[in-house]
Amino acid sequence: MRRLAIALLLLCLPWMARAQETVFYKCTDAKGNVSMQNGTPCAAGMKQEIRRIGSVRTVPVPAKKAKPEEPPPEPKQYGEFVLVGGPNSQRTPAPEAAGLPAPPPLYQCASWKGDTYYGETATPEPSCVPLQVTGIDGSAALGMGSACEMKQDSCTEVPAEQLCAAWYRRLDEADFKLRYADDDTRRARQAAYDAVDAKIKASRCSTTAPAPPAVP
Numbered sequence: 001m002r003r004l005a006i007a008l009l010l011l012c013l014p015w016m017a018r019a020q021e022t023v024f025y026k027c028t029d030a031k032g033n034v035s036m037q038n039g040t041p042c043a044a045g046m047k048q049e050i051r052r053i054g055s056v057r058t059v060p061v062p063a064k065k066a067k068p069e070e071p072p073p074e075p076k077q078y079g080e081f082v083l084v085g086g087p088n089s090q091r092t093p094a095p096e097a098a099g100l101p102a103p104p105p106l107y108q109c110a111s112w113k114g115d116t117y118y119g120e121t122a123t124p125e126p127s128c129v130p131l132q133v134t135g136i137d138g139s140a141a142l143g144m145g146s147a148c149e150m151k152q153d154s155c156t157e158v159p160a161e162q163l164c165a166a167w168y169r170r171l172d173e174a175d176f177k178l179r180y181a182d183d184d185t186r187r188a189r190q191a192a193y194d195a196v197d198a199k200i201k202a203s204r205c206s207t208t209a210p211a212p213p214a215v216p
Contacts (some may be wrong), residue, residue, distance in 0.1 A: 108158055
């Protein structure tokens with residue numbers, strides 16, 4: 001009986017360990033709308049980021065001793081969102097672009113809803129968040145009027161050593177929105193993509209340095 005109880009406990013341990021981990025999905029559609037999902041992956045065509053809360057513990061099992069030349073496996077990171085779907089272009093500055101000026105400053109901002117984005121100003125325009133208006137009797141019937149509360153996003157300047165990566169990410173997001181643009185939004189999204197691309201190419205973040213001006 002004791003052996004049976006021990007065997008059942010060993011079978012349950014991996015499941016108990018997995019239950020300690022919670023996975024959140026941050027989904028962004030082509031219009032830039034963000035939604036959070038607990039345990040459910042994002043729909044196809046959406047940019048998907050995952051965040052794991054907690055740690056995964058597994059029952060140790062005998063394994064072959066790693067060879068001396070093999071590096072130890074990197075530990076899994078938990079608590080931060082990691083991009084797993086959507087725009088994820090890998091870019092590095094071209095060596096010949098090192099002499100170009102630094103890119104314009106960027107700010108990582110968080111909205112009142114908890115969404116994060118990159119912007120070019122530390123004080124973006126506040127958002128008008130609708131408030132529920134009720135009548136004298138406390139009812140929320142239609143036609144009672146409308147009101148909103150102005151909320152300011154909080155922004156932090158991106159460090160100089162992270163600027164190129166932030167601009168690349170901004171270009172990826174502009175490219176992602178352009179790919180899924182319709183006839184009504186294509187022109188504006190193309191202009192937004194071109195503006196970001198031009199600022200990157202004019203800076204030391206350029207992946208291909210611009211050709212020198214022609215000598216008359």
